[in-house]
Amino acid sequence: MKQTQWITGKLLVLGIFISSFLNAETVPDSSYLLEKMMDSSRNLSFQGEFVYQQGAQLETLSIIHQASDKNQSEKERILYLDGAPREVIRAGNELFFSSYNGGVTKFQHGSLMPVINKLQGGISEKFYDLKIVGIDRVAGREAVLLLVLPKDRFRYGYQLWLDRQSSLLLKSVMVDGQGKIIERLQFTSLNIGSLSDESLALLIRKPSVVDKTIAVESQPLSQQDQPSDPLEWETGWLPEGFVLENRSVRPSPVSQHNVDALVFSDGIASFSVFVEQDDTRVLSQASEKIGALSAVSKIYREGDRYFHVTVVGDVPLGTAERVAVSVRPLKAKP
Amino acid sequence: MSEKASSEKAPQISGRERLNESLSVSLDGQSNELELRRVLDGISKDDELRTLAGRYQLIGDAVRGKVNKFANVDISKGVMAAIEQDEVDAAVAKETSGSVHSAANGSVANSKSNNVIEGLWASLGKVAMAASVAVAIVVGVRNSNPAPDVQLMAVNEPATLAQPVQLAQSGQNNYGVSGIRAGYNAKLHDSITPEQLAYAQSIADRATRERFHAYALQHAELSAMGNGQSILSFARLTSFDNQ
Numbered sequence: 001m002k003q004t005q006w007i008t009g010k011l012l013v014l015g016i017f018i019s020s021f022l023n024a025e026t027v028p029d030s031s032y033l034l035e036k037m038m039d040s041s042r043n044l045s046f047q048g049e050f051v052y053q054q055g056a057q058l059e060t061l062s063i064i065h066q067a068s069d070k071n072q073s074e075k076e077r078i079l080y081l082d083g084a085p086r087e088v089i090r091a092g093n094e095l096f097f098s099s100y101n102g103g104v105t106k107f108q109h110g111s112l113m114p115v116i117n118k119l120q121g122g123i124s125e126k127f128y129d130l131k132i133v134g135i136d137r138v139a140g141r142e143a144v145l146l147l148v149l150p151k152d153r154f155r156y157g158y159q160l161w162l163d164r165q166s167s168l169l170l171k172s173v174m175v176d177g178q179g180k181i182i183e184r185l186q187f188t189s190l191n192i193g194s195l196s197d198e199s200l201a202l203l204i205r206k207p208s209v210v211d212k213t214i215a216v217e218s219q220p221l222s223q224q225d226q227p228s229d230p231l232e233w234e235t236g237w238l239p240e241g242f243v244l245e246n247r248s249v250r251p252s253p254v255s256q257h258n259v260d261a262l263v264f265s266d267g268i269a270s271f272s273v274f275v276e277q278d279d280t281r282v283l284s285q286a287s288e289k290i291g292a293l294s295a296v297s298k299i300y301r302e303g304d305r306y307f308h309v310t311v312v313g314d315v316p317l318g319t320a321e322r323v324a325v326s327v328r329p330l331k332a333k334p
Numbered sequence: 335m336s337e338k339a340s341s342e343k344a345p346q347i348s349g350r351e352r353l354n355e356s357l358s359v360s361l362d363g364q365s366n367e368l369e370l371r372r373v374l375d376g377i378s379k380d381d382e383l384r385t386l387a388g389r390y391q392l393i394g395d396a397v398r399g400k401v402n403k404f405a406n407v408d409i410s411k412g413v414m415a416a417i418e419q420d421e422v423d424a425a426v427a428k429e430t431s432g433s434v435h436s437a438a439n440g441s442v443a444n445s446k447s448n449n450v451i452e453g454l455w456a457s458l459g460k461v462a463m464a465a466s467v468a469v470a471i472v473v474g475v476r477n478s479n480p481a482p483d484v485q486l487m488a489v490n491e492p493a494t495l496a497q498p499v500q501l502a503q504s505g506q507n508n509y510g511v512s513g514i515r516a517g518y519n520a521k522l523h524d525s526i527t528p529e530q531l532a533y534a535q536s537i538a539d540r541a542t543r544e545r546f547h548a549y550a551l552q553h554a555e556l557s558a559m560g561n562g563q564s565i566l567s568f569a570r571l572t573s574f575d576n577q
Contacts, residue, residue, distance in 0.1 A: 042562040052569040059572040063565060076558075078568050088558075088568050095555055107555050172566065185569055246560050253548035263556040270561075272553040286542045291573040293553075295546040310545065312553040314570065 030130035030146055034267070036167035037160070042074065043067050044166055047199055048139070048190035049081070054183040054291035059083070064199045075203045089206055096207050103211030110217055124267040127151055127241040136161055138170040139187040148268060153177050154239035154319045155269050166192055174292060176316065183292040216250045231302065233260050233275045233309075236326035239319055241266040252276045264313075264323075271313020271320060273327060278306040287321055294320040302329060 049062045060081040068074040073092035080086040084100035093109035124130065131147040143161040150157050161171035171186040195203075242264040252259045259276040271294075278299070287296040294317040300307040309327045311320040554571055558564035 038561065038563065041565070050565070050569075052572055054570070054573060057573060059569070061569055061572075074562070076564060078564065080572065086571075088564070090558060090564060093559075095559060097551060097555070105551070107559070109559060169565070183570070185566060246556065248556075250552070253552060254545050259552075261552065261556060263553070263560055265557075265561065270553075270557050270563075272549070272556050274549050274552065286546075288543070288546060290546060290550065292570050293550055295550065297542070297545065308545075310549050312546065312549045314566075 030132050031125045033132070033144065033146060033162055033167055034124055034130070034148075034160075037162050037169055040163075040166050040168045041065070044168065044192055045195050046168065046190060046192045047195055048187050050185055050187040052183070052185050057291070060188075064195065064203055066195060066200070066203055077203050089203075091203070091206070094206075096210070098207050104207045104209060106207075106210045106213045108213055108215050110215075124148075124241075127155065127266055128157075128268065135164070139190050141165075141170060141190065143170050152239070153316065155266065155315055156182065158268065161186075163190075163192070168192065174314070214250050214253070216248050218246065218248045231260070231275075231307075232330035233262065233273070233327055234330045235262070235264075235273060235323055236328055237322055238264060238326075239266070239315075239323075242271075245270070255279075269314050271311055271315050271323065273323065274308075274310040274312070275300070275327060276308050278308045287317055287324075289317055296320040296324040298324045298327070300327060 045065060045067045047062075047064045049060060052059050052061060062079045062081055064077045066072070066075040074090070075092075076088070076090040078088040086097070086099040089096040089098075095107040096104060097107075098104045127150065129147070129149040129151060131149070132144060133147050134145045136143050136145050138161045142164040144164055144167075146160045146162060148158040148160060157175045159171075159173040159175075160169060162168065163170050168190070169185075170190065171184075173184050174182045176182055243266070245263045245265050247260070247262045249258050250261055251257075255276060255278075257277045257279075259274050262273045264271055264273070285298050287294070289295075292314050293312055294315060296311045296317070298309045300309050309324050311324040311327075313320060550571060554564070554567040557567040
């Protein structure tokens with residue numbers, strides 16, 4: 001008991017010392033840290049287990065990630081350890097989502113998704129206050145604690161614990177405008193570096209049976225020669241700082257039509273806009289918060305055709321609603 | 335009793351028949367939790383039933399005045415048509431309603447039991463509409479997103495357990511059970527219990543929820559493939575698909 005107190009005390013002193021040290025000089029610039037976090041999550045191989053909490057729900061998951069190299073593409077396996085078994089396998093341009101209830105869904109991309117607007121470094125700093133506030137320890141590793149506070153009310157705030165060595169995300173807490181915690185993610189164990197043979201074997205074990213294949217076609221924005229069907233869509237309003245990362249066309253998961261899918265990101269948060277033709281004439285509109293995700297559905301009418309507009313993402317519900325009502329067909333260029 | 339019947343017959347009857355049986359029982363307000371769950375699961379896999387559930391929602395939306403907010407969709411005609419159709423269906427249902435119980439026992443021809451289901455849905459739709467009016471009066475319009483400017487970071491505050499994350503519950507927050515009960519007490523209709531209205535609400539919610547969940551997976555996939563941030567994207571799906 002006494003010893004724990006002593007260690008806590010020591011950590012605290014150490015933390016204060018190091019944080020003042022960090023603020024004073026060396027300064028791993030906080031937006032650089034964020035960039036490095038994104039970078040490391042792709043370009044490092046690691047394996048670990050983490051807990052994820054939203055509301056009253058707490059779940060354990062495990063992850064194996066293999067960075068790409070000359071011989072192979074990036075691979076990843078996420079396994080849900082609690083409740084009904086579910087698994088995500090990502091390899092190159094394929095992604096499998098297997099669930100006990102929903103079967104195996106395979107997402108097949110024609111090519112790696114091209115990123116339309118690469119986020120420039122520093123973009124986050126315009127819309128978030130970034131502050132390194134200390135040193136902590138997570139999953140047995142030294143971590144830098146970074147505060148990411150939004151400057152407007154169109155996005156959530158975060159506390160991020162990044163591995164001091166690699167900048168990998170070790171722990172994340174997302175809070176809303178009132179400071180209420182929406183979700184928490186925290187690694188309980190993490191090994192960075194080369195993977196064991198056992199893990200590598202797990203990574204290449206793709207599901208043998210696929211119930212549903214979703215072929216995704218990415219469309220470069222620039223090459224539209226004709227008004228295609230379904231229509232092309234755009235957002236009339238976006239919160240400042242969000243840029244279109246990618247657009248693609250895919251078969252709808254809920255109807256016979258194709259869906260125009262657009263994904264937007266401000267470097268930290270992201271949301272997707274889905275538009276599909278509706279021929280059921282069941283015109284329903286709804287907005288819900290599902291854990292950390294906000295989901296909004298609206299109807300758009302073009303002539304005598306009706307379209308479902310659905311916005312899903314880790315942004316406040318108000319943001320999702322404002323985006324949803326602004327969605328409109330892309331006008332032919334003059 | 336119906337559950338006993340279904341478990342006895344289980345090996346012989348098709349999934350669809352069993353679903354219809356469960357649906358009629360649950361609309362009678364007699365089903366238990368398990369049975370209701372089966373209906374809800376079935377609805378998400380059955381286009382026809384889903385359309386009906388959706389139609390209920392369409393009517394409800396129109397009555398609540400939620401439509402036209404942004405698309406200026408002229409929906410009133412469609413609603414009137416839907417209501418008229420429902421009345422026709424209801425008339426048909428009346429003739430066959432005497433056989434509800436035998437249908438529930440799985441001994442009536444398929445087409446006939448389908449009619450019963452249609453009829454039940456139709457009358458449900460009307461009731462739901464009446465209830466929607468009542469709810470609109472009693473509950474009034476809730477203003478969404480009064481977002482305050484304060485942006486405080488609560489460092490070590492425990493996540494609040496009082497905050498339900500399930501969609502069904504948040505649906506009820508908007509047109510709460512109390513509102514539905516109030517409408518019931520106002521004697522707009524005599525034969526429908528609040529439980530049945532709650533069932534209807536949850537069935538309609540389920541259809542919407544299914545679409546949201548399907549797209550939540552699509553969104554996770556987009557984030558993972560787009561910028562490689564898959565850990566959080568997929569962790570956020572934990573609340574689905576786990577029942």
